[in-house]
Amino acid sequence: MNDREVEAFYRTLSEAMPGRTATAKGPKDQPNPFRTCISCMCSAQSLDRNTAAATRALFRLARTPQSMARLPVESIAGAIRPCGLYNRKAQNILAFCNALIQRHEGRVPNTREALMQLPGIGRKCADIVLQFAFGIDTIAVDTHVYRVCNRTGLAPGTTADKTADTLLARTPGWALPQAHFWLIQFGKTYCTARAPRCEACPANTWCRYYRQSSAASK
Ligand code: SF4
Incomplete structure (x- = not known):
């Protein structure tokens, strides 16, 4: 993904995913x-x-x-x-x-x-x-975030730590506070581990995996 695509990808996630909600993953009850x-x-x-x-x-x-x-x-x-x-x-x-x-x-x-x-x-x-x-904005890379980053081309990396570095550097400032939540929610609802819902995916326009699999099937 180039920078313009990264921006568009996050815009799409911001519209399609709820972000930080009462049910979003994270130890919200543990601010200590x-x-x-x-x-x-x-x-x-x-x-x-x-x-x-x-x-x-x-x-x-x-x-x-x-x-x-x-x-x-x-x-x-x-x-x-x-x-x-x-x-x-x-x-x-x-x-x-x-x-x-x-x-x-x-x-x-x-x-x-x-x-x-x-x-x-x-x-x-x-x-x-x-x-x-x-309360410092950053993006923890769990299994869902790692999968989405590598499949889409948002932040490819051979390890979660490398992906975390790239992801942090590529994420626009406006998206940083919510990016962790959007990416996890997106990984659970569309870009799932076993059977990603590519045809229904709102971000498939910018996805490297989708482009490559579409091209291969032509
Ligand atoms: S098009 Fe498919 S692989 Fe790409 S982000 Fe969407 S669900 Fe994931």
């Missing part, structure tokens, strides 16, 4: 940066409802990095059991709490660079924390 970090760490390969249950259970045991760092790893693992991979995640949570205390006096930093230097925090988690807990 520490809680958002813990929720992100629990969320890997976990359903939203299981992540929420795990986070709630852990916060019943401890609500601050200091108190969480004093918990035995077995207690953390037991609390977050609903989200799966709980032993590894519990170790990461403990390491994260200790690093937060040692490097940042227990306060979650508000830059991507500092966040990504903390144990267990990757690019996607860092962007979610920036956007949802600190």
Whole structure:
């Protein structure tokens, strides 16, 4: 996609997708940066409802990095059991709490660079924390956003992190606050993983995949 097409693509999404709504994906009930970090760490390969249950259970045991760092790893693992991979995640949570205390006096930093230097925090988690807990406009690249970006040619990348860099650089400022929500909603309703609804897709005019498959079928 060239710049003009990127602009038109986002205009289409802005008209076709609801954007940030009460049902839009994201930890809107967790503006606390520490809680958002813990929720992100629990969320890997976990359903939203299981992540929420795990986070709630852990916060019943401890609500601050200091108190969480004093918990035995077995207690953390037991609390977050609903989200799966709980032993590894519990170790990461403990390491994260200790690093937060040692490097940042227990306060979650508000830059991507500092966040990504903390144990267990990757690019996607860092962007979610920036956007949802600190209100800094960015675009977290999850599986839906990654698929849409690569199929359409909006921000191709061999990894989610590379796509995230390109996407951030290419997204016009006016679209930045809502882009994360539009792209996820679009990926779930039209540009689905198994059977994208290309003929009904409002953005097919600008889509690389659609152009190529249309040309191949002629
Ligand atoms: S035309 Fe098809 S592949 Fe392209 S964005 Fe739309 S649904 Fe996705």
